[in-house]
Amino acid sequence: MDEPFAEYREVGVADPLRQGDVLEAVDPEATMWQRHLLVMTADCDFAYAKHQGxxxxxxxxxxxxxxxxxxxxxxxxxxxxxxxxxxxxxxxKAPVPTISDRRLREWATEEAPVDIVKMLDLPQPDAQKVSAALKAIRMMDMPVDTLKEGVGLLVEAQLIGTSPPKRDTAVKRVVNHLRRSYEQPPGDALFLTAIGPGQDAGYFAYLRHIEQVWEPEISLGPSHREVVYRRISRMRDRFAHALVQRFAMVFMSIGLPTQYEELRDLHAEILGENFA
Structure with a gap:
């Protein structure tokens, strides 16, 4: 009978710390950035102590x-x-001062849309459209605590905004994007179904955030000394190598300034308007 698939394998106390090992924080209150970590330090660095601990x-x-x-x-x-x-x-088209997108967005969260529309003194039906758009923006930017709440607000905001879609379409716009994170993850992340025994609810390795841990603070098995992390598993070679390769590619890429990206988007938008 075939064993259930898992990206990790279990390791014994005698196995030294190596690249691809999964660490779990001892502190139950550890942040999400520190709760579970994947070791990226190369095996040769461990072997020759190049990592300085x-x-x-x-x-x-x-x-x-x-x-x-x-x-x-x-x-x-x-x-x-x-x-x-x-x-x-x-x-x-209105006799009002130029307002940046950033300021419009901030304004939508600071004051009620109906009050903003009154201040702008817009004619109908322009006032209705602006009010609907501001309500949608206000709802989208509301803080949330869970993924379900976040998805719900983005769906409802589409339905109260301008040119509202059908509910099914609004849901698909959000959910399909989230699904692509699994099927076609961005270059700085990779989905893993499980990272250790009992840890099989689904995880993403996020490769842009780096944490460093002192090696003496990591326990490889039962220990009487005070530690910060314990090793719970090791990624199988194929997955460890894939993650290291992605990690390297993230830091090999050359980032471009925000100003360039904003101007690039403006040119693309103008092109679309020319053919409307």
Whole structure:
């Protein structure tokens, strides 16, 4: 009978600390960035003590934590854009000072949309459209505690904004993006179904966040000394190598300035308007 699939394998106390080992924080109150870590320090560095006792790791985030922290904000930005565009188009025709997208977004959270519309003194039906867009933005930017709450707000915000879609479409816009994080993860993350015995609820290795742990603070088995982490498993070679390769690619890429990206997006938007 075939054994159940798992990306990890168990290791014994006699196995030395190595690349691909999974560490679990002893402190139950550890943050999500420190609760579970994956060792990235190379085996040769351990063998020849090149790491000077510092073990380089990346966090293994619970799937809901990763999606809430990394993907929900991206979806929010995508969904806010058409609402801001609608407001800009209306304000461009109105005798009001130029207001940046950033300020419009801040304004939507600071004051009630109905009050903002009154101050702008817009005619109907422009006032209704701007009010709807501001309500949607206000809802999207509300703080949430769980992934379910985040998804729910993004869906409802689409339904109260301008050009509202059907509910099924609104749900798909959010859920399909989240699903792609599993099927086609970004270059700085990789989904793992399980990271150790009893740890099989789904996790994402997030490769842009680095933690360092002192090697003496890591326990490889039962210990009477005070430790901060205990090793619970080791990634199988194929997955360990894939994660290390992705980790290297993240830091080999050359980032471009935000100003460039904003101007690039503006040029792309203008091109689309020329063919509308």
């Amino acid at each position: 510092r073990v380089t790791c990346v966090p293994l985030l619970a799937a809901e934590e990763y999606l809430s922290e990394m993907q929900i904000p991206k979806i929010r930005e995508q969904l806010v854009k058409p609402q801001l565009k609608e407001i800009r188009q209306i304000l461009a």
